[in-house]
Amino acid sequence: MNEELEEIKKDVLKKVLSKEAFERLGRIKLVKPEVASQLELYLIQLFQSGKIKSQISYEQLKAILEKLSSKPKFKIIRK
Numbered sequence: 001m002n003e004e005l006e007e008i009k010k011d012v013l014k015k016v017l018s019k020e021a022f023e024r025l026g027r028i029k030l031v032k033p034e035v036a037s038q039l040e041l042y043l044i045q046l047f048q049s050g051k052i053k054s055q056i057s058y059e060q061l062k063a064i065l066e067k068l069s070s071k072p073k074f075k076i077i078r079k
Helices: 002-016 019-031 033-048 058-069
Strands: none
Touching: 002 019, 002 033, 019 033, 019 058, 033 058
């Protein structure tokens, strides 16, 4: 069951991502599996909601990654 889910996820991601972007996702998965999982879920949600019109390029994937990994910045002001 879990293997089937992984296969389906992989197929969707291959449709959605360009070859270079898919390879980048593979490298991310090796280094930061939790970030890769978050990115995969995000991309699959975009695909399911019909928001992805064409394949996502390597550059677009980098931009999405930056957006997902950017943490809110807080500025502490002391009086």
